[in-house]
Amino acid sequence: MPNNQFKRGELYSVINGMASTAVARRLQKNFRMAGLEITIEQWSVLYHLWKEDCLSQQELCNRTFRDKPSITRLIDNLEKQKLVRRIPSKSDRRINLVCLTDAAQALQSQTIDLANQTMNEALIGVNKEDIEVVKQVFQRVYDNLT
Amino acid sequence: MPNNQFKRGELYSVINGMASTAVARRLQKNFRMAGLEITIEQWSVLYHLWKEDCLSQQELCNRTFRDKPSITRLIDNLEKQKLVRRIPSKSDRRINLVCLTDAAQALQSQTIDLANQTMNEALIGVNKEDIEVVKQVFQRVYDNLT
DNA sequence: GGCATATAGTTAGTTATGCAACTAATTTCA
DNA sequence: TGAAATTAGTTGCATAACTAACTATATGCC
Numbered sequence A, B: 001m002p003n004n005q006f007k008r009g010e011l012y013s014v015i016n017g018m019a020s021t022a023v024a025r026r027l028q029k030n031f032r033m034a035g036l037e038i039t040i041e042q043w044s045v046l047y048h049l050w051k052e053d054c055l056s057q058q059e060l061c062n063r064t065f066r067d068k069p070s071i072t073r074l075i076d077n078l079e080k081q082k083l084v085r086r087i088p089s090k091s092d093r094r095i096n097l098v099c100l101t102d103a104a105q106a107l108q109s110q111t112i113d114l115a116n117q118t119m120n121e122a123l124i125g126v127n128k129e130d131i132e133v134v135k136q137v138f139q140r141v142y143d144n145l146t
Numbered sequence C: 001g002g003c004a005t006a007t008a009g010t011t012a013g014t015t016a017t018g019c020a021a022c023t024a025a026t027t028t029c030a
Numbered sequence D: 001t002g003a004a005a006t007t008a009g010t011t012g013c014a015t016a017a018c019t020a021a022c023t024a025t026a027t028g029c030c
Helices: A003-017 A019-033 A040-051 A057-064 A068-080 A102-122 A128-145 B003-017 B019-033 B040-051 B057-064 B068-080 B102-122 B128-145
Strands: A084-088 A096-100 B084-088 B096-100
Touching (some): A019 A102, A040 A057, A040 A068, A040 A084, A040 A096, A057 A096, A128 B019, A128 B102, B040 B084, B040 B096, B057 B068, B057 B096, B068 B084
Antiparallel strands (some): A084 A096
């Protein structure tokens, strides 16, 4: 087996198991230490709604790279916590618009600060050019496979 | 809010949601299409055992970046599928050595080929220097947070 | 108009993850 | 030697992921 094939296997395990979960775990831990009951998955949905409120579930699928059942249940849980509401679209009755509650609006600055602190900590010693390379590689990989 | 903070938030969502899951999904799909019943998580455990057989569960935790309960249950499922066996260590009775069965040995070349094909497809148009940058950034992020 | 097709969302079933609390075996050290 | 601390692994609980199959609404086309 050619040597460079195993190198790609190693890259695979790096991508899937290491840095991303380390960041996710740390951010989750920081939420918990701050007394915030939300998961990072829930936060990632709120993050997109803070940028643009009242998106359809399908649009949240596209923006968070999740499938429809995953979004359905994330919205279920966010609704239980009274952070979002499903509002039926008037123009298309198949569509639910997912809208933030006041409680979710209030969470924004607190969690964004924690996320930024976490990313700052994660990216110590990483220069901006390398971050751009990572983003470009990931976009390319995503485009190659979808 | 300074602009560069949101940029880091975007990087966070890129790392967690996009390229890694795209690779994982594609590899899982390729396993399924080849009639292989294993999950990518199970494969990632086997991958380390193919490199070095009969590791302790703790060592598999370290190498796959998972916690102990996750490894316990992955090994449970791999044992049900008769791909590994737990063998109590003679020198330390707390330790289970996780060893490959013949069936798992036979899976190696087939799945490694699929993984390599998948990575080749994922990495079309990505040059080697950029892959090295990604690996270094991820290692750095991991080291920063652990 | 009406049937085929596509789209939005839900539900069921299996696997996986993280945390906390637990048992059992080993090591440390007073 | 023997109690305290550490290490390896398991179990219970909640959340989340993917697939497949499902309902309901909307669109396309004859």
